[in-house]
Amino acid sequence: MLADTVRTWVAGWAVSRRTPSPVAQPWGFYIAVTDNPAEVGRHVLPEAEESLVRDAAASVTVPRTWMKTRRASRRPRGGRRSSARQRWWTGW
Template identity: 45%
Template sequence: MTATATDESTVGTLVRSWIDGWIVSRGTSDPADRPWGWTIDAGHVNHVSRHVLPAPAETDVRALVAATSAPGTWLKLFADDDTVRPWVGEGWHFDKPGYLMTVPLAAERPAIPAGYTLTSWTRGGVTRILVRTAEGHFAARGQVAATGPTAVADQIETAPGHQRRGLGSLVMRTLQNTAYEAGATTGVLVGTPEGRSLYTSLGWRTHSPMASLYFKPTPA
């Protein structure tokens, strides 16, 4: 599967929509505007902050790399890994690539597969979905933050022993319906390579790849 061609300005708008929902979902700082994009403080030992560049230029990436000395600094560059790989050096590591995706939202009432239960709750603008077995064992989860006309799906996960049973579809359709009922018209996410097939099967469209890198220098 390849990304559908999307113009740069549209990608920039979608990236900002993703950020607006992601910071609510994760409880991070507000994004700080930069000439090349945004900086967000996440506040975790392995994820102190991130720089998000919707249209990464080599000069900007090289300048950020040269100025970075703090482990746990991340770069989210909306380009493929091979494009940005020559721009970074020692101490930078590639995480799994991501894919910026959207879907038109509509009312959905997915059926819960036999042998599972679904629980949902909302707090701080984030709705969380939990799927468990009849015995209460974890099976799948996900969450969504609706911010006006867009809603960001986040942290979608299905336990290995419960994959290929329709639980990922159940979580996504439930989150999409929740966002629709909250007034959002477009779903936005950055999906992993593993999740992309599921999202595509549910009507999500890919707009751009995203290279994800973190700084972890080799100990002296």
């Protein structure tokens, strides 16, 4: 389910910013960002597993390539789940 959610989000993000379609990678997805001097591309990882992060980072060949991933889930006191907004890094 998480993989489907990430795939859908990545596709929507690319369409909304008129970038090329996301490219599936072993660690997640890569999106080339056109017409933005502050960012040339972004890797989107569905999980922040060390091996996935290392593989994605090793593939970076140019500056201003961003990496986005879901942060580890944390339950606040009282055991309630945090909102979806709190589980994702800001800036997506």
